[in-house]
Amino acid sequence: MSDKIEIPDLMICAMASEIENFDTVLHGVSSPLPILAMSVARKTHAPDMAYISGAEGVDPEIDRVYPSSFDGRLNRNSVAYFGLHEAFDLAQRGEINVMFLGAAQVDRFGNTNLSVIGDIDRPKVRLPGGAASAFMMPLTPKVVIWVTRHNKRVLVEEVDFVTGQGYNHRAEEYKKNEIVVVSNLGVMNFRNPERLMQIQSYHPGHTIDEIRDNTGFDITPAPGVTETPVPGAEIINLIHNMDPDNVRWTEFH
Amino acid sequence: MSDKIEIPDLMICAMASEIENFDTVLHGVSSPLPILAMSVARKTHAPDMAYISGAEGVDPEIDRVYPSSFDGRLNRNSVAYFGLHEAFDLAQRGEINVMFLGAAQVDRFGNTNLSVIGDIDRPKVRLPGGAASAFMMPLTPKVVIWVTRHNKRVLVEEVDFVTGQGYNHRAEEYKKNEIVVVSNLGVMNFRNPERLMQIQSYHPGHTIDEIRDNTGFDITPAPGVTETPVPGAEIINLIHNMDPDNVRWTEFH
């Protein structure tokens, strides 16, 4: 089984499992994986979650994903429209429970970089920008960061530029909020007193050692580390039916 | 003619004449006279004014007035809804040109009192409150205050409590904004260097001396003081058709 399951599908289900029932969840731009993860969660263990789309629909009936995560067609049969500025008001009230964010670099403290490789004023590589990261990272009870290329250039000792705030770059009141990193090799969390990245689970077909060898800093397994649970066939079918054009694969090429 | 024209109709037309074409105008609560004045202005010299109703309609087709100025029926065939908080944003941008406000007391500097007669903590008479006065008075290029009982208890030397800010209670930048008082005896403005109340016009059937005798402070006629222009029969008919129940008379009883 584990040799058959595809990494995007496994990541989508790992991301979905970070959502609890009754959570209010928001996704942003360029987010086919989060959209599929939120859809899977709704159809499985979190039927009562509130789904706020980056395209502004509330609890839309998502029949498929598109190359754009702001496409108005993602709002089909929504119960309401809720603008991003309204969602941010909600976040400032602490009422958005889970947010999914991307990253070009993540370090051991959970800092993310989406801004620049090299110096900000003389960038070696100009990155697209952090979008909501610097705002949502500290405020949100749980931020799930997805990484499609787990290697030493992405999982780094220290990010070139702190776009999103890890535990060493946030006020005391925000240190209680969780960060979870879901990569193509495993799932990492920071549930330890030092708030340092540790291995929560390794994906089927991968190992703790493989994760350690591909991480740019010393990372240890969390107590009770396990293999990432494998989704059932019906969930895999759900994902495939929602993504006939394999949009979810784009980030992996 | 002047003995036939009724005071509410005359006041409504005097209030309407303070609106210029292309002005953006807002009315508030308990405002049958402003609603009729805005309607008259639109049908006469200010066809292009923007009419923002306290009931949230923009440029509604007003067929009649009601005992409440927030009645949803006042929005018939509006071109848009515009909430009071949005209108206040506009006011903070300086883009509401004219606002109509009531007053229980007005003094020589243009201060208004809608809060209390006597001491605020041990009120002799508790008044209803200033509504938008303290916010709109300084910010608005032209505030028109209507007074249905011009006497020495209403037009006072100094108000018991400054609800709305006259010229001696506002910052320099706001002293350029105009205040006009339309009463049952005449029209008063502050277009002089001292920014003191002066008589702009006296209503037909009334005199400058009558106004002075019924004002609680020394008030002088403005240069070029005249009789308040008398509206034509078609405008009177317009008003009467819009107010079959004589709601406009209520404040005069």
Add this chain to the structure above:
Amino acid sequence: MKKVLTSLEEAANLVKDGDLVTFGGATFHRAPMEFVRELARKGKKGLTLVDREPAMDFDLLIGAGCVAKVRTAMLAFEIFGMAPNFRKKSESGEIITKEGACQPIISGFRAAAMGLPSLPIKGMLGSDLMEISEVVGSQKEVEDPFTGEKMIAVRAIEPDVAVIHAQKADEYGNVQIQGPLYEDVIKAKAAKKVVVTVEELIPNSEVRRMPQATSIPHFIVDAVVELPRGAYPCSCFNYYDVDYDHIKEYLKAAAEGQFDKYLDKYVYGRENA
């Protein structure tokens, strides 16, 4: 989405003695009058009521002895003049009235809705109302951090409960308001708990047919009560107009010292006036 449909009785239990409460609508329109009467029947005590321009809803609760403090920009019965119980009890000192103004109260709700401790506004300076506000701690003169411009910081107003009467909602709390919204959406976002009474309960499928008609989404609503004519004698746009005869009867009773009789007849007597 979770179902939040409940009874008037249960919903009223969400309001505790001493709570800070606001109501939807303005003056005679979409005030949640039947919920207000239920609060009076339950004998709630020591409520602090806050709103921009309320009318009979506040005055009835003041007359019924449920209120300790009131904060409004104006509390009157439109062209019919003063709110009788408000006037009587504020002059006698039975209730504390710290008058506000429209913009500070609206902006206080907006600050809470935005999750901010305060929000800057303009105007107000020079009014004696500023002094009251500084004492109460609801407003403060500040300087803009960039321009140095004199501004007024308005402290957030986060009601314990906001009660709104709307035309339609589904059992999950997706609410459709027709006609003027007043500050109802802002109040719902600002409050800790939100109760919505509605003329009609509609199926979720109808909500999904026109999401743009939803004014308040389910995830900020704690209770929905089906309550036809729940705003009476105030109006509910597209359903019924204000019953001004009833309002005149209310004012007459209060003027003649017969307000208790009014309460017996319309509040403590029949379940629905």
Add this chain to the structure above:
Amino acid sequence: MKKVLTSLEEAANLVKDGDLVTFGGATFHRAPMEFVRELARKGKKGLTLVDREPAMDFDLLIGAGCVAKVRTAMLAFEIFGMAPNFRKKSESGEIITKEGACQPIISGFRAAAMGLPSLPIKGMLGSDLMEISEVVGSQKEVEDPFTGEKMIAVRAIEPDVAVIHAQKADEYGNVQIQGPLYEDVIKAKAAKKVVVTVEELIPNSEVRRMPQATSIPHFIVDAVVELPRGAYPCSCFNYYDVDYDHIKEYLKAAAEGQFDKYLDKYVYGRENA
């Protein structure tokens, strides 16, 4: 109401060299692309562009040499990756890019829409983006005047011109936007001048039939241009979807150093791509 219907040519003249400009929509949706192409044809210079998450609209103007500065929270082509001209010219230093974040940019627009010099927000602290912002003067760490809580004051963003592509408007500038609004209404309120290009011109009588459908009222709109397919190759909800083949052609041309040929074909060549 005054009539503000005009031509694309006239409307584009409202944008001056060096202006601060924002566009409606987000990424590939309701960007005013035909207006953008007209700005390129007119050879506008030194524009500062600001928006939360733009895409091809900003990148095309950068590629056409119209832009001096860019402020965005993210400028990319969604899952297709980096915006090619933005990346090239920001790395070469040809344009100045001071990156923001979504909330500060949205709140900057909101502050201007509210007539305020600045607005407080949360978050941001600890990010290196704060340092940039403090230097640029767009954000500042402050303390709430009541609670002492650490907040970030965001300076108002008041664009010289906001250009929005919508589905419908009348000749007076009453605008109906269908589907996601993004920050279009806020931008319109925030800007000094507002240009709206629309798929369809509708009579005022149709606007009055459903006032609740009006997203932007006439009194804040300075120009309306009838421009079917004005968002192409971006989408216009209920009218047409994104033309991803065109977007891939754009990216391919840029990747192969053939961007000038793209401009000749789709911008300087035929009036409408």
